[in-house]
Amino acid sequence: MESIEDIGKMAVIGAGVMGHGIAEIYALNGYSVSLMDVDEEILEKNMALLKSELKTLVANEFTTREASESALKRVSTSTSLEEAVDGCNYVTEAVVEKLDVKRKVFKKLEAAVTEDAILASNTSGLMISKIAEGLKKPDRVVGTHFSVPPHIVPGVEIIRGNETSDLTFQIAYDLIKKIGKMPFVVKKEIDGFILNRLQSALVREAFYLVENGIAELEDVDICLNSVLGFRWATIGPFKQIDSAGVDSWYNVGSYLFPSLSNSKEVPKPMTEKVERGELGMKKGKGFYDYSKFRIEDVIAERDDGFLKTLKLMRKIWKTD
Ligand SMILES: NC(=O)c1ccc[n+]([C@@H]2O[C@H](COP(=O)([O-])OP(=O)(O)OC[C@H]3O[C@@H](n4cnc5c(N)ncnc54)[C@H](O)[C@@H]3O)[C@@H](O)[C@H]2O)c1
Incomplete structure (x- = not known):
């Protein structure tokens, strides 16, 4: 070929x-x-x-x-x-x-x-x-x-x-x-590549917050939907640091980085879900319960949201 x-x-x-x-x-x-x-x-x-x-x-x-x-x-x-x-x-x-x-x-x-x-x-x-x-x-x-x-x-x-x-x-x-x-x-092989290294670092912290009673998982989801996900759809973290001020990020990072989770284990609640067979939408239950709905309807609702977002994002990225 x-x-x-x-x-x-x-x-x-x-x-x-x-x-x-x-x-x-x-x-x-x-x-x-x-x-x-x-x-x-x-x-x-x-x-x-x-x-x-x-x-x-x-x-x-x-x-x-x-x-x-x-x-x-x-x-x-x-x-x-x-x-x-x-x-x-x-x-x-x-x-x-x-x-x-x-x-x-x-x-x-x-x-x-x-x-x-x-x-x-x-x-x-x-x-x-x-x-x-x-x-x-x-x-x-x-x-x-x-x-x-x-x-x-x-x-x-x-x-x-x-x-x-x-x-x-x-x-x-x-x-x-x-x-x-x-x-x-x-460009160069590494476990988890770019996407899952970034995603897993964030999810590790999300579990840390929930497991330590600092926040409900629904509120972690709202934070990501309404602030980080919302912003990152338009500008990535590097431009976001520029937009907030590199000095501001430096000041926060100086005290915050040492306190972030550095766990080397898969989060316990995730292990427990796997053991119980609560594998998410495909099984009707994961961290949320979908068992009252048909899988096709759950997926349709998810996709409907993604497609509406994508339509808008294509305009912003000028790829439409
Ligand atoms: N689920 C996600 O969000 C996601 C995202 C990106 C990448 N991935 C990756 O994509 C791959 C598939 O993940 P998934 O979520 O679709 O998993 P899944 O469990 O939904 O599907 C895997 C399928 O592979 C089939 N299978 C197992 N052994 C097989 C074999 N020898 N020959 C043919 N089929 C076989 C299983 O029957 C199953 O249907 C994995 O490598 C996963 O890490 C998953």
């Missing part, structure tokens, strides 16, 4: 929260996508979700009914990896965030795809070179890290592994631009 023009059929491996949405955005952009999962039930459930997400896109005028119907026709499903990748030269892996599982999937992919196929991982933060370790052609592996919901969130992190070739990187980058997303680049 020499450029994105050579990309033909695609496959997405793993049809969970991320995989079905990645298939959706590629299909909306004209690609035929084969969506694969080992779990038939997840494939069925998330194809239903994909259909209802397309309706929300239509309702918000992000696509037309005709285009959404064509996109849906371009997505096929399979429980066989070999069948899914047959004839594909661009594959995105979105299976569970476990290095051993991802490595096994990539080994299988390597054996099943054509010589020139590109293999992208949606890993949240595992190093690309570790995922590609032991492959014959690790230079064709790259990270394209979408954020939930991938069919809407504009930013996509592109990660260059130690062995990713310039061509692989460029094709992945150009593809992400072509589908209307905003790529940002991780």
Whole structure:
């Protein structure tokens, strides 16, 4: 493959929260996508979700009914990896965030795809070179890290592994631009990349505040929605420091940085939720309770908010 023009059929491996949405955005952009999962039930459930997400896109005028119907026709499903990748030269892996599982999937992919196929991982933060370790052609592996919901969130992190070739990187980058997303680049591998290092630092502090009785989690959410998230949608933290005054930040940082949480553990309430199977929207309960609602309606309400914000943000970023 020499450029994105050579990309033909695609496959997405793993049809969970991320995989079905990645298939959706590629299909909306004209690609035929084969969506694969080992779990038939997840494939069925998330194809239903994909259909209802397309309706929300239509309702918000992000696509037309005709285009959404064509996109849906371009997505096929399979429980066989070999069948899914047959004839594909661009594959995105979105299976569970476990290095051993991802490595096994990539080994299988390597054996099943054509010589020139590109293999992208949606890993949240595992190093690309570790995922590609032991492959014959690790230079064709790259990270394209979408954020939930991938069919809407504009930013996509592109990660260059130690062995990713310039061509692989460029094709992945150009593809992400072509589908209307905003790529940002991780030049050098590090666990968690840019996005999840920033997000996890903030979430660690959020848990610290809640666990120590300093705030209710709802108030932490309001703080982020109404102040930080609101501001960061327009200006990032560096411009925000400029806007507030670097000296002011310096004065606050002098006494505050030493008191921030530096815990090295996954927050206990998160561990407890996992043990109880309260995994969030996909299970009807997480830190909030969604059990009285249909998953399609919960997601539609979430997406409706995101799409209204995105419409406005595109004007501000001048990308509309
Ligand atoms: N959920 C998020 O917000 C988010 C955001 C960005 C990146 N990610 C990353 O995307 C990837 C997928 O996350 P998710 O949230 O969609 O997880 P998920 O648990 O919703 O989906 C993972 C899917 O992979 C399937 N699977 C497991 N082993 C498989 C195999 N060998 N072959 C094919 N399918 C297999 C599972 O059946 C499941 O449906 C992870 O690497 C995750 O870290 C997640």
